[in-house]
Amino acid sequence: MIDSFKNLEVITFPEIANITFRKIEKSYLKVILINLSLLFLVLFALLFVADYINFFELQYTFLRFYISLSFVYLIVVFIKIIGLKKRKYAVREKDISYKKGLFFKSLTTVPFNRIQHVEIDQGPIARFFNLASLSVFTAGDSSEDLKISGLLKEDAQQIKEYISNQIDE
Amino acid sequence: MNNTLNFSQFRHQSKKGIVIIYLNLLYKVFKAFWLLLFLFIQKFAKIPENTLTFIYIGLGFLLLFFLIRAFLIFKNFQFKIYNNHFILKKGILKKTNTSIPFDRIQNINYKQNIIQQIINVHEVNIETAGSSKAEISIKALSIIEAKALKKAITIYDKKDAANEEEIIEKPLLKIGFFELIKVSLTENHLQSLLILFALLVGFFQQISDLFDGLGKREILDNYISENTSTLETSVVLIIGLLIFFTIIAVLSSVVRVVLRHFDLTVFIKNNALEINQGLTTKKSVVLKKAKVQHITVSTNPIKKWLGISFITFKQAISGKVKKKQDKVIKIVGCKKAQVLEIKNLLFPNENLEGFTKNLPDIYFRFRLYFRTLILLILINIGLFFGFENNYVFGLNVIILPIFILFIKLKYKKRYYFFNEELLVVGQGSIETHKTILPFFKVQNVKLKQTIFQVKKNVADIVFQTASGKVKIPCIPIEKALLIYNYTLYKIEISKKSWM
Known part of the structure; x- marks a missing residue:
């Protein structure tokens, strides 16, 4: 019987575990917080309207809903703050990698010679902080490819150019 | 080369194509409005005569309109081959001009639905890698034209075009009718039943929408609840239903398999697999080696006992394709030797025997x-x-x-x-x-x-x-x-x- 792993040990290749990952920009936290706060503001507004017109026709006060929504907001913010520290990326000679996740960790690597195209986009709030996100697309149902948010605009541009050059070679 | 096989000038498809396009249009309309038609027939006796004449005239106009539309679609659908590109002009008002370089063409497949079989034309589908809007379907070509077109396009692909002629006509795999029945009886019947259910649920939805619209919802509901209350009390009925469903499940998988894989033949040609199958819709697919991303060999206990398995080929999906199903090609009833042969064709010189299986944690x-x-x-x-x-x-x-x-x-x-x-x-x-x-x-x-x-x-x-x-x-x-x-x-x- 042949062991697949022993069979391969003749070759040495670069190891993903040994490379240093870079964290994304700290100011991205502000973008996340503003986005989140806007979302919850809308939720609170909805709740307020429901309270005002007594939509659910409840007997008791609405206070508990406000408190629980605030609680959810705090928890989400807390998770986002910790989760942000886990978002890291690395660009190597031939591929680009991205790590993320607190409870669900994931590490994705896309080799340059499989990339179809690269995109940079900037949301309105991110633009204010000069941040951008870089998306990499490969063939197939490209829903699950790699997207790095919270890069400095210049960094994103630089990576994009680097990848484009690598693809053309 | 005679004139019919010359692709350097813009040309139409076979004139029979008008029929196909016409019926296709009518079928689409029918599919959208069949419930209305059903109602119309039901109420037929109650409609006053002069209204009826209007309806007939309207219908006549509608049919004529679609005929003209079909003719215009046909008239405006032109294609040619120029400078290693396939060029297509189409559209009545909104004209589109598509040009596909040969090396972007993935597959050229033939298809024949039942009408195309009757009037003896082939539908030619040109699959491309890249944006899905570049998929081209020519509805009606005679078999000679279809073959010539395919040759004109693929000749560029192979330098050794001479080899094209020396095709070994002995199929790698040919499944006869009885063999196919054997395959279908050992299918995953539960899955067949679920597919049938899904179809029926869609059907039921349409009906209940209709009743809803007519305000007769209660009739349907009453009918159903009346029948379910008796169901709960009777064990015999449940067992009866179980047997009934089993029979339905087996029958539906037999029908499904026979419809899809009837007369399945697989050839190996020029390092590619050519697969022909289908009863009402005959399909001919050429699977190029390079386009296959991965294959799955599957079997179940009964099939294993009979020594057969089925192989699923997964091809590259281009962009966001709606009908993913088309990119998955399945052949059934493979014996061990045939599985091995296909494996050797796709992955030559690869030994997969004698490896220790690594198990999950x-x-x-x-x-x-x-x-x-x-x-x-x-x-x-x-x-x-x-x-x-x-x-x-x-x-x-x-x-x-x-x-x-x-x-x-x-x-x-x-x-x-x-x-x-x-x-x-x-x-x-x-x-x-x-x-x-x-x-x-x-x-x-x-x-x-x-x-x-x-x-x-x-x-x-x-x-x-x-x-x-x-x-x-x-x-x-x-x-x-x-x-x-x-x-x-x-x-x-x-x-x-x-x-």
């Missing part, structure tokens, strides 16, 4: 049990709220052993191993699937760990290919990293095109 079983537990709790909550009767919880006694059996099988059948070029992943519960994926066809790799998996030092590894994902769940992290690195290495040094 014990955590995989734990996760299966955990997920099942959640499912069970959900089912019980559903039962609690859905039924007044406490006896329904007895259902657990039946479900539980089945679930445990499934988990045991699932855990047992999971394995993976790899040689230098190929990764083999085994999985299944009742059925057994074996997926073979060349490392260099992978698009990107992903390592996933939940917080529990981190504690247990195991990880899932997901290979994204151009035709879907291949997953190895819950293997030790050191091994996962090794495979991860090795896959990247293989992709990055590969000079071969993945498609």
